[in-house]
Amino acid sequence: MPKLTAMIIVRNEADRYLGRCLESLLTxxxxxxxxxxxxxxxxxxxxLSYPRVMLYRQPRSMFLTDEAxxxxxxxxxxxxxxxEWILAIDADEFLEESSLNEIPYLLxxxxxxxxxxxxxxxxxxxxxxxxxxxxxxxxxGFSTYLVKYQPELESAWPSLKFHCGRLPLAYRQLIHYESxxxxxxxxxxxxxxxxxxxxxxxxxxxxxKYMGHEHYESILWPAEKIKTYKWREHLSI
Numbered sequence: 253m254p255k256l257t258a259m260i261i262v263r264n265e266a267d268r269y270l271g272r273c274l275e276s277l278l279t280x281x282x283x284x285x286x287x288x289x290x291x292x293x294x295x296x297x298x299x300l301s302y303p304r305v306m307l308y309r310q311p312r313s314m315f316l317t318d319e320a321x322x323x324x325x326x327x328x329x330x331x332x333x334x335x336e337w338i339l340a341i342d343a344d345e346f347l348e349e350s351s352l353n354e355i356p357y358l359l360x361x362x363x364x365x366x367x368x369x370x371x372x373x374x375x376x377x378x379x380x381x382x383x384x385x386x387x388x389x390x391x392x393g394f395s396t397y398l399v400k401y402q403p404e405l406e407s408a409w410p411s412l413k414f415h416c417g418r419l420p421l422a423y424r425q426l427i428h429y430e431s432x433x434x435x436x437x438x439x440x441x442x443x444x445x446x447x448x449x450x451x452x453x454x455x456x457x458x459x460x461k462y463m464g465h466e467h468y469e470s471i472l473w474p475a476e477k478i479k480t481y482k483w484r485e486h487l488s489i
């Protein structure tokens with residue numbers, strides 16, 4: 253079986269979903285490369301409590317000031333661990349467990365060097381996902397999360413302080429296979445965190461350069477205006 257390496261950036265994730273994320277990943281990846289962005293809680297200790305984890309630490313937080321540099325450093329550390337396939341994932345994202353039997357096929361097939369998944373934003377709970385506006389996973393389409401390492405490709409990121417993407421530009425330009433595996437994103441699942449996330453988003457992008465004003469404002473829409481569907485696990489094949 254080809255080697256599968258997951259890579260993650262974390263910061264102050266000890267009391268959120270990180271433990272569950274690592275437990276899930278370790279059921280199907282060979283190792284996990286983690287860049288800790290100057291956490292001030294027990295995130296590093298939590299990471300090191302799991303097997304097959306390599307942790308690298310930043311002395312000062314860079315995610316909100318120079319994300320591209322942080323992503324490049326994580327990528328280089330990942331390459332030092334000689335990956336064959338690389339999964340770029342966040343600490344609040346989960347590949348749908350009932351469909352993970354597709355992973356061995358994806359790693360062995362030779363037609364595609366990039367795999368795309370749809371991301372579903374759970375909203376207000378872990379049992380429902382949002383489907384209105386740009387939150388709609390079907391309208392948003394597939395994004396590349398899994399790639400086969402190719403040493404001939406450049407490892408360059410756009411010169412952006414944030415929203416620079418998880419993978420080098422060259423990998424994002426590859427034709428990707430559209431996998432049926434869904435990614436469950438829990439970043440919006442806790443109602444107590446939504447206002448703070450909204451405030452961070454608009455402070456990062458006050459001119460609406462990366463996302464339209466209406467989309468940012470939809471974060472704070474009242475419950476009756478938000479449309480969600482119930483999350484149901486796919487049946488295992």
